[in-house]
Amino acid sequence: MTGSREALPDVDGSGLTLGDRAAIALTEYRAGNHQALGDLVREATPLLWHTVRAQGVDRDAADDVVQSTWVALVRHAESIAEPKAVLKWLLVTAKRAAWEAVRKHRDDEKRRTELPDDSPEHPMALPANDPPPDAEVLRDERDRILWTSLQKLPGRCQELLRLVSLADRPDYRYISAAIGMPMGSIGSTRGRCLAKLRTILDEQGDFSWT
């Protein structure tokens, strides 16, 4: 079938993964060459965006958090001990900043809950969760099956797989570590979340995903 190789650009180990390119970008930046970092910003911003959004940050605040994550990378460029771990560093930094944004937003909401028409029976809704993802935009039947199958997984599995899909497959372990989910079974590059998703997908019928 055509497209199989395209779908697996880096599993054969000959290509650099996003994690590798992030390490190179930092090393180059330290040496005064800013081009590679610019390329990394273009490539990894979607991954950071969805990392932040998964923490329940609204779109405007997430925009600021992603920018400040990149700024933090530049500010800490000299002190990041292990360039190899820079992708993980970015994800952890983005996630912490996202928590901070959520906390600030909650404090803000708390102050507003002192308004008289707020009561314990009608608590202010906290934007702790994303609005339900709108599967309406997915026109392809298999996309919708995939999306609804994903919703059947535990929340952290959903987050992990959404993020893993945006990076290169061998970066699975950096991303799992960054969001606090160890890889599970030794020697498995697939991980339990993907295995669970594949099981659910197989129950949906005999679709070819390649």
Added chain:
Amino acid sequence: MDLTPEPNQDDEAVGHLSFDPKGVLDAEDGAVLTRLARAVGAVDPVPEGLVERSLFAITLAGLEADMMEAVYLDAPLAGVRGAAAAARADDAAPAEAKTITFTHDSLTVMITLSPSAGGRVRIDGWAAPAAGLDVELHRPGVDVVTTASDEDGRFAFDSVERGRASLVVRRTDGGGGAVSTPIIEL
């Protein structure tokens, strides 16, 4: 080491036979993840211009100027959001003048943005305490423009194209470090 099964003529058989929960990624895993990446991007798209805003922010960070904080005197509902977000929200009423105040330690900079001919923007600024200041206007992909304040700390940029910008302020006598405003949307 490449443990990935080669795509076979009999794709269905290979796809299902190779599905081992403890195994390595197979071709269908890759296809599922690729499809998932597209779905993730479609359901919650990355905002337009976020990459450019990030690149600009990195460039400013490279200047190693201390970041000032934005204070919203006339737009309390802007709340905890950043200056860029607040400015974006104001896009609906571009004809009105808008004032933003920035603070850092003892220095306060207030700027008023008002419409200028040809859909451009005029920036009037005032810094306190009054001192001779060099004020740089940074914008993505454009050369830096510099102006000097008068002895009362007043400065102006007559006609600036709309878009993202940041002001970097330094004392003319070289005292203290440089400070920069967050990125604002003119």
